[in-house]
Amino acid sequence: MGKYSWLWVGLGNPGPKYRYTRHNFGFLVLDFFAQKKGLSFAPGPFQSEICPYKDVLLVKPQTFMNLSGEAVSPWVRKLYLKPEQVLVIHDDLDLPLGRIKFVPKGGAxxxxxVKSIIDALGTKDFPRLKLGIGRPAPGQEVKDYVLERFSTDEWPTxxxxxxxxxxxxxxxLENGLLKTMSIYNRA
Known part of the structure; x- marks a missing residue:
C-alpha cells in the first residue's frame, strides 16, 4: 500500500468567478475541510490543486468541470489506488439543499x-459524496442554475x-464508507 489510502476529489470550476456557485460545492467542502485542519491547497501536477491530510490526498481539478477525469485518472495511476479509494464530492440536483448522501458507486x-471521471477511469465503481443543491425554478436552465452563486438565504444551510x-x-477516515453511510445519509 502506498502513502495514500484515499483520494478525495472535490468537483468545481477554477477561478474566482465560480467560487461560490452551486457547481463548486465540491471545492467548497474541501476548502472548508482543509481550513478547519489548518491546511491549504497548493498547485500540483495533473492540472490540480492538492492538499495532503493524514493518508488522504485532497484534489481540486483545475480542468473545468466537464474535464475532471483528465486530472483524476493520472492521480489514481500515480498513487496506485483502486477506484473504491477515490471519493468524488459533487453537487447533486436530485437532493434538496441541506441533504448529503454517500454512495458506494453509480452512474453520472x-x-x-462525474461522467468525465467515469470515462477516464473506465468504471462507475467509485464512491461519491453527493451534496444536495435542489432543482432550478420552472423555466430556468439547469446550466444557469448550477453556475449561479448560492443566495444569501441559502448560505446558513x-x-x-x-x-x-x-x-x-x-x-x-476512522470508520469506513458503510458505517459513514449509515450515520450521515439520514435526512
Missing part, C-alpha cells in the same frame, strides 16, 4: 464532471452542510 446522473461534511469526512 447527468453530472458531466450551506455553512451547516460544510460543517456536517467536514465531520463526516473525519468519520469516514
Amino acid at each position: 446522473g447527468g453530472h458531466r464532471g 450551506v455553512e451547516s452542510i460544510l460543517e456536517k461534511t467536514s465531520e463526516a469526512l473525519d468519520f469516514l
Whole structure:
C-alpha cells in the first residue's frame, strides 16, 4: 500500500468567478475541510490543486468541470489506488439543499464532471459524496442554475452542510464508507 489510502476529489470550476456557485460545492467542502485542519491547497501536477491530510490526498481539478477525469485518472495511476479509494464530492440536483448522501458507486446522473471521471477511469465503481443543491425554478436552465452563486438565504444551510461534511469526512477516515453511510445519509 502506498502513502495514500484515499483520494478525495472535490468537483468545481477554477477561478474566482465560480467560487461560490452551486457547481463548486465540491471545492467548497474541501476548502472548508482543509481550513478547519489548518491546511491549504497548493498547485500540483495533473492540472490540480492538492492538499495532503493524514493518508488522504485532497484534489481540486483545475480542468473545468466537464474535464475532471483528465486530472483524476493520472492521480489514481500515480498513487496506485483502486477506484473504491477515490471519493468524488459533487453537487447533486436530485437532493434538496441541506441533504448529503454517500454512495458506494453509480452512474453520472447527468453530472458531466462525474461522467468525465467515469470515462477516464473506465468504471462507475467509485464512491461519491453527493451534496444536495435542489432543482432550478420552472423555466430556468439547469446550466444557469448550477453556475449561479448560492443566495444569501441559502448560505446558513450551506455553512451547516460544510460543517456536517467536514465531520463526516473525519468519520469516514476512522470508520469506513458503510458505517459513514449509515450515520450521515439520514435526512
